[in-house]
Amino acid sequence: MTSQAEENYLKAIFKIAEKENKAVQTNAVAAAMQTTAASVTDMLKRLAEKNLIAYEKYRGVQLTDAGCRLATDLIRKHRLWEVFLVEKLGFAWDEVHDLAEQLEHVQGDELVQRLDTYLNNPRFDPHGDPIPDAEGRWEFRPQTLLANLEPGEQGIITGVQEHSSAFLQYLGQVGLTLGVSLQLVERIDYDQSVRVRLHDARELTLSEKVSKNLFLKIENT
Amino acid sequence: MTSQAEENYLKAIFKIAEKENKAVQTNAVAAAMQTTAASVTDMLKRLAEKNLIAYEKYRGVQLTDAGCRLATDLIRKHRLWEVFLVEKLGFAWDEVHDLAEQLEHVQGDELVQRLDTYLNNPRFDPHGDPIPDAEGRWEFRPQTLLANLEPGEQGIITGVQEHSSAFLQYLGQVGLTLGVSLQLVERIDYDQSVRVRLHDARELTLSEKVSKNLFLKIENT
DNA sequence: TAAAATTTTTAGACCAACCTAAAAATAAAA
């Protein structure tokens, strides 16, 4: 049996390992978990004891297959619950993270299976993040940051890099949600902000920060 | 903030207090929680500290208004989730208790509110138990044990006294679910077992034990 | 009402999960 605390550590390690392609440092985990390095060391020992991570003193940490599977299952549950909260209960996409964070710890394979079916086996969550299937595999979907588009290129919004409530709310307010199609009109040299044209011909100016946090699938026009 | 352990104690105390109309004994709580009296004493001190119970050494315990409200909210959440699991995910009524036991601890008033709406504000859960509303009030529904029916009387099944998986499965197997209508044909003096006639004229013999665990709403024929 | 039985509480320990402060190991800089 794994505790909620253990599960949260596994997930954090998984997410850090996803980006940086090397052993995960104690401090990185501490930052992600908003706790101290000492507490992390404590927990790493427990997780190593349970063979969920490969841990060598001062050398950082890596998930074992078992640990990786557990983390993937958690992400699967988290994202399925997010779909439920948005699709079925009508929450906005910036309101569901904390609730899913709790719901993901509910134990029961049958529950996850049935939830998945009930939601029509969604492949992506409300933020565009892929949902692992029951075997822990997920679909790869090529996507590009808006910041990397060339003027004239067009794409539809497929996801966000940042998940903060502030960012998601902002996007919602200006009408940028998943599936919205837009074209890069121009990039301003001075501050790297971008002008984009929406499907309804409306034009928007987005800061570099926004353009670096918005994923698009490029469409051939 | 209340921990899951604290919440479970409050719920246990509430349920015991519901039946016996006096201060709840330490041992009763210990039995309900499957733990030792010593652990209960420990927890009672913590709950008293938080003003969730009125606790006097050796004198048993009673919920305060705050504690009662918290327990009621938990029961509300538990039963709403049970409805969800049965109605939406297709679980059988004997499979949902443990899952609801986990789900009831998820925090978020908005979630409960939306879940309630999504399920069309059900007044009763899949076992016929009443669901408290957002203010903690619940509907009283007169019901009688099958064991107390007179021969010739007729009623429809509205609930169960016992919630064990074994009992619920047995009922399901013989076709006795909520809403089923039946008539008491005869009570056997020897062992207090009962013969009942179903709507489809099929007859069943039920043990005294079953008849003392099945609630009916008497119908005037 | 005194002795016996039961119930409840205390005392003392344990584990998981956290903390701070100090020590040790590793990495970076001079």
Place this chain on the structure above:
DNA sequence: TTTTATTTTTAGGTTGGTCTAAAAATTTTA
């Protein structure tokens, strides 16, 4: 390559929640 800075671990302590064994209070019985 030695010093400095950073990272990580250890040591020791706290809290919540549990336990067993023993002591204290209450209730029951004789």
